[in-house]
Amino acid sequence: MLTALELMANGNLRPSHLRAWEELWAGSTLELTGPDDLSRALIGCMFYLLSAFPSLHEAPGHFGGVSPGGLSNGGSGQDYWGHVFWDQDTWMYPSIGLFYPQLARAVLEYRVRTVDGAKDNAEKQGYKGLKFPWESAVSGREVCPEDIYGQQEIHINGDVTLAFQHYLYLTQDMSMFTEGRGSEVIWGVADYWVSRVTWSAEEQNYHILGVMPPDEYYYNVNNSVYTNTVAKFSLEFAVELAALLKYPAPREWQQVADKIKIPFDQKQKYHPEYDGYKKGECFPPLPTFT
Incomplete structure (x- = not known):
């Protein structure tokens, strides 16, 4: 592959750039x-998102994930130091998954390459399976500067597995889970949730405490x-994937999925954000699952 300097020297840098974007x-x-402004905004969003992803012709092994700052450049606030958050798997991934399966798979393969770090994170916190970091870099070990986020913002595990689930449903590409070690991610996260829940004898269901x-x-x-719901989705998908691959799924995966608490106020007919949440308190918008 020609380098940018070689392309510049022979006058082909701009033409090659245009061809790549046309593709x-x-x-x-x-x-x-509708309004032209809406069209421009959506195309602009896709432009900046694609700018942070590798070329369609680049080996996925070189991809280090996408930071919420995109092509991070430091400066004030440091743009999260280029670390990868749940934003990649939850907010950025769906548009890429719909249009560019190859790039979508690169996101999943990035997570696969960090499995050893995720296993180390879980062990250090006293749990089984895989615990993906709240802030991720190359190794998959937690790199968040403040410990509480890595310890408690564990919904990241469900966010990661949801991207794998979307990929399978969108592409029907089982090779990600047979040859690409995707099943290792799904089952490792399921094992984590089983070890992370606490049984409530009073409520007769599983709780996830201290998040x-x-x-x-x-x-x-x-x-x-949100955390309990994505944990439930993770466990249900682990059981589904095990059936597809004819793998004997541990009974605990389905048991915990069936019995995990999903807070719901029967009187006011809404889902409180967490136990003890008072209606009217502000919280940011969350993804909608269908």
Whole structure:
């Protein structure tokens, strides 16, 4: 492959740049009926998102994930130092998954390459399976500067596995789970949830205690509705994948999935953010699952 300097020297840098973008846009043409501003905004969002991903022709092993700051450049706030968060798997991934399966797989393969670090994180916290870091870099070990986020914002595990689940449903590509070690991620996270829950004899269900929900203004709360829901999804997908691969799934995966607490206020007919949440307190918007 020619380097940028070689392309510049022979006058082909700009033409090659244009060809690369033409190829990308051919995969995600958006035609909207409505205000031009909306169309420009959506295309602009896709442009910046694609700018942070590797070329379609680049080996996925070189991909180090996407930071919420995109192509991080430091400066004030340091743009999270280029670390990878749940934003990659939850917010950035769906658009890429719909239009660019190859790039979507690169996201999953990045997580696969950090499995050893995720295993180390779980062991250090006294749990089984895999615990993906709240802030991830090359190794998969926790690199968040403040310990509480890595200890308590454990919904990251469900965010990671949800991306794998979306990939399978969108592409039907089982090779990610047979040859690409995706099953190791799914089953390792399931083992983590089983070791992380606590049985409540009073309520006759499983609780997840001492967490920070996506709403980071609160911490050390019990039964974050988002955390518990993605844990349930993780476990159910682990059972589903095991059936597809004819793998004997541990009974605990389905048992915990069936009995994990999903907070719901029967009187007011809504899901409180966590146990003890008072209706009216502000919290940020969360993803919608369908």
